Amino acid sequence: MSPNSPASPVSPKAKPQQAPDLLYSEAEEDLRSALRSLLTDRCDPASVIAATESTTPHDAELWKALATDMGLAGLLVPEDLGGQGATHREAAVVVEELGRAVAPVPYLTSAVVATDVLLGCDTTNAQVAELIGALASGRTIGVLALPLSTAPGASYDGIRADGDTVSGRITAVADAAVADVLLVVADGRLHAVDTAQDGVTVTPQSALDLTRPLATVTLAAAHARVLADSADAPVRRGLLSGAALLAAEQLGVADWCLTETVRYVRDRKQFNRPVGSFQALKHRLAELWLEVVNARAAARNAADALATANPEAPLAAALAQAYCAPMAVHAAEEALQLHAGIGMTWEHPVHLYLKRAKADSIALGTAGRHRDAVAELVDLRAP
Template sequence: MSTTPATVSGPVETSPDLLYTEEEEALRSAVRDLLTDHCDAASVLARTESDTPHDPDLWKALTEGMGLAGLLVPEPFGGQGATHREVAVVLEELGRAVAPVPYLTSAVIATEALLSCGGDTAGELLGALASGRTVAALAVPLSTAPGPVTATVRYEGGALHGRVTGVADAGAADLLLVPAADGGLYAVDTSHAEGVTVTPRTSLDRTRPLADVGFDAVPARLLTDAADRAVRRALSSGAGLLASEQLGVAEWCLTETVQHTRERHQFNRPVGSFQALKHRMAQVWLDTVGTRAAARAAADALATDRADAPLAVAVAQAYASPVAVHAAEEALQLHGGIGMTWEHPVHLYLKRAKADSIALGTAGRHREAVGDLVDLGTP
């Protein structure tokens, strides 16, 4: 009796490989070595107490030295032509070091907005961002979730007028990308344009400072008349890759807490041998492993431009935000009295985790997005 082999019609979907490649591990090693040499906890703490929270020398080493600002920029524009997977690895390491550099805002969010614009002006600006000599920020509040954005700036008489609150890293930006009420996205060179005021705000996370930006008859260049599309792409990529930064925060907190509880003794025993503490750290480990899977899935979906990328981004943010906060809270508590001191860096990680939890949409907002995307109503 003969049988005819079954045939499969249509494309066969394969599961993405979320494991790190050799190239990605090599990139991680290089970035971690650089951060070990240039971004120790004491220097980050000192900067949070100064008027210059960003570290220009570290930024120069990351960008001009390693070319990391141009990972998402195509080679014809002077970038590396890499993918979101490589950027995710960099953000994991920057999260582990709470590095005070505008990488997420400039090399990811602003870069993605420009990539959506097209045209000679956007291409020229992409080259400047890829070199690292120009820092850009998208002029929307850091709390803005992916989706439609209500512009608070208007373009009238050939100039911008209005105010945007809570813009991340605006104080370090040479270039502002401004969505306007007419539907356009405009470029403002802050080093030459008059009428731009940047007013720092008190930020929980001093390593990623916020500012209010005012525009009083500021001349600007039109990049695209489809600002909504550009901003949506920028915020979606930013939210998806923010999960990798949150993963780095959680991993540092877990590693340092395990190490501390091995070294700290009570009743002639390491405190880490107490069953109650073992259970707490084991839960953080499980949550962190889940975060890694979600963050890698989001980065891969963005890198391959899959149709389910919005869902992967929403799942990653819904999961990663509370995990990073919980890991930092456990780290502070399990470090005991030293964890409550300003000199110990654990408070930097708690502040970064708490600030990230409301950046680019809260976990609740992303859970709602998951429900909408899978056609499952949320309460």
Template sequence: MSAQPDLLYSEEEEALRAAVRDLLADHCDAAAVLARAESDEPHDPDTWKALTEGMGLAGLLVPEELGGQGATHREAAVVLEELGRAVAPVPYLTSAVVATEALLDCAADDLLTELATGRRVAALAVALHLGPGGDWDTVRLEDGTLHGELTGIADATAADVLLVPADDGGLYAVAADAVTVTPRVPLDLTRPLATVTLDGAPGRRLGEAGPAVRRALRAGAGLLASEQLGVADWALTETVRYLKERTQFNRPVGGFQALKHRLAQLWLEVVNLRAAARNAADALTTGEDTDLAVAVAQAYAAPVAVHATEEALQLHGGIGMTWEHPVHLYLKRAKADSIAYGTAGAHRQTVGELAALPTP
């Protein structure tokens, strides 16, 4: 019988959190994210460079012999918590987690080394809404080149290389400059979506798409819960701070009993989300009950993150309804994340199947 996992943060993980939070405070404050979200270039290259070249975080999941850090999903989860707390417009989840996991399955050592440095960004050309158990679209392989169109690809506009599944069952590495990437207007302006069109694009076959894509989407779903935890935790913390400062009838609004109850309920939800997200990250690290842990985390994470950000917007009153306040960025990230890598309903169905529980 395996030992119970320790879901508490280690000293090393807390030190990593502090370093990432300090870096984001310097490079990615709310005003900077708001300004970039309204621009034509949603990604922040300076923050990405600081995270990758400065701290080596793009290579957390890459083995040391390939130039990475050789860390675990637990450390990557801590980074994603902080990125979620800052709604940082960087392709960390899509490149350093999802694409990296696909490349690890294919043993594409040269590409992994390039991604570990952060100088190259990769994106898995599978629609963002698809979960680990979903069926993804493929392109046609004709006369050695790739043809077709793939929609809803997250962070394709920032990618140097796309990992494209084809109808022969293979996963192909395709240079971004060999395809047409058409940006689409997303709900979450900090994580852009695009349509990728391949018209005779050359590609390098990396391996079998089936296991690589499923592994990548499972890791994406599991660690997305940590990003959603960061979003929810920011919403709770900032709302409590604001309600302590805002006064009505010469007393802090946060002292009103009805608001105390709402905040207490939200705190309980965030605490439970932390446990579910940490369990998913630990399961991805150990390989024990991974599918169930990921499904449980995603079944719980999306409703909590959306609820926390909706409460933040309402309890901030009039200022929360303005574009100048960043709360709308967090609500949009929470809403977009709620359908990323599978909906909560789909993951609840997976939980029922894995635990042999009847579902409606």
């Protein structure tokens, strides 16, 4: 059974699932160490803030270092298709670290969502296999042309197919500005649309999170290649993977907020003593630490469920999003408040984390929508 199959009731004779391993393996810790070192050198807060003030918020050089030099764009792709043959556990470590740095790169949209959509297609199809290899190399960026708010299992429509062309308009598509290929759902089929052609217009939109820009995609009889006759299963797979690993990004955002706030209140003095010594602040930070620990368990469980093809992966992903989305927002709000006046300045990076957390809270489905999904999956619907 694929990790995107809906959870089914467990019969008395069903073999029980093995308890998930939520600890990071040695290989995952090595990956984290190498990635954090790279991000420390090339994605410092000042550089990210400067990028958001420019007309090109995406960091092309950082993307090349991550995707091509380190080979991280192909983590989820099997080796025989040109990838690294890793799992969602390793990809989640990458997403977590990118979240800690609010890195302005299209990893979640291209290396996770778009890649998993393609892996859900017939990979013996030459066009599909070629596109998977291109995304795995990092030299091509692919984006699923749906609004960022689209949740797993949500309905979507609006694009028309006419022969080998597609037409229509999609708003709030994340990272569309740097995409080389758009994966477009038209008349129930999945198409690949190259952005460097007449008939494709990508118009930037105002977005709260400037490190993950949004755009409106307008297609006017744009040439398209059919990748799958039915887009439902591939798109559901990609959105599920994205929602599960988005929890890892939210974990990374919250972990940075907690770590930096603890460091700040240790150093900041008031009345000739560290402000972190005041009992009220200790309690707030202790509660936040517990929330981050719980979020790590939820995010790791979701990634492990996908990696092991657990039939309860949809439930694990929904649980992770229902908890991690509001938790990341709370962590960022606490960081902003406990940094006091300096936290309100543009020069301090905490506003980047608050904006990312708020934007992530509605990405790939709101927490409320995921709570509804949990209730549906465990058959505990509201009366």
